[in-house]
Amino acid sequence: MVKPKRSESEPRTTDFVESLDRGLRLLQVFGERSSPMRLSEIAALAGLPRATARRILFTLQHGGYVSSDGKLFAPTPRVLTLAVAYLRSNQMVAVLQPVLDKIASAAHEISSLAVLDGDEVVFIARGSPTRIFTGGVDIGYRLPAFCTAVGRVLLGRLGDAELRARLSAMKREALTPQTVTDPKRLLSAITADRGRGYSLVDREAEPHFRSIAVPVKRYDGIIVAAINIGTHVDRISTDEMQERFLPLLREQAGKVMATLL
Template structure:
């Protein structure tokens, strides 16, 4: 299992501003996200890049707090970890403002709609709406995907000036997710800049086989992009042209309806 990379590894703030034990505990919690199965102490320690004894103490502390359970050999997360996610969602102003707009959008279009934010090189979906007639499956809240090959990700990356965007793409691991994933960094830069000019991004089968999606930026009152909303469908059901014709105006209307409320 690969070692977990920390976003803040290059942070040069003073040691007095950093609680290493807390960072290690959070690192262990994050490791569970890379596995759908319970994990051994050795696997967790290796993935979190921690000594086995340190990982053991952290896991036993998390067990006592109710975040982790073990049978003596394997460790697994407990539902209590959802408190952390629900606290974020409940306190997130963008989610509270956008959710009614997403619900309206999804009901009118009779399609699933989602909202995502940028987290490092990934996008994280933090809100979702689905018409009642559609079974709620697939991408859900908390789901992560690489930003470079998703429509929401390209919309969010487009907020960067050209130089910063080129530098960000240069540092990304552009591992293809499908045979259609674009991994040429110069082409990606050109595509994202063009998407910025158009005000939307349409990605066709690059992130998931047989699936295309279209996204627009969500801007706060001063024009800053704070999130992206999208709608998607299987390629056999909705064409790219239909997405632009039917979905794009609704997405733009939903984003515009909340701009004055986002601070």
């Protein structure tokens, strides 16, 4: 019997580069602190032995991705080239950026584009009515999916059984007094949002912030992202968000469906 030839794109156990995996994990921990860190802190956050973290840091420093004064380590601007590579190659960002700008201009509020990454959402683009980014979430900002409007829209693409299992397994910490953490209530909320085609989350992710989001679908109807409008609770009511912002979001999301592959 002739053994089928392995495709070059098919991964093998020996293809996994553990040192690269550790290096990427170490780079990610810099996003958990807003100031330079000591070697011991970095090693602990990355879950790596101190000696391993030290070698990786010196390798990254040699490549220009990390700087150090001998005691403290911090990422350099070169790290941004990794994010730029994603943003430049991502079709959704190119297609949706003009849409976000239109939404923000019409609503006079910030509009954002988010995708699901594990149990979190990551914001990959946004539009501002003034083009001055003084509020709202930054590009690359992460939040738990279960308590955000964009997250619930994205989780809604899962089948009921998979969604139930996902909610039960994920970490669900209350971020505000209003955060819903019970998996049964979340399942009910997300399935209801799926049925009506949008999600509105009020003060569950941040204490003074509410957001309304709709799915972004590609040409075949598969949900690939979510767009939202978020605002301070003192400025816009939930009723106004549904009356003013929901039709705008739905209209703009519908326009890009045929162009997303």
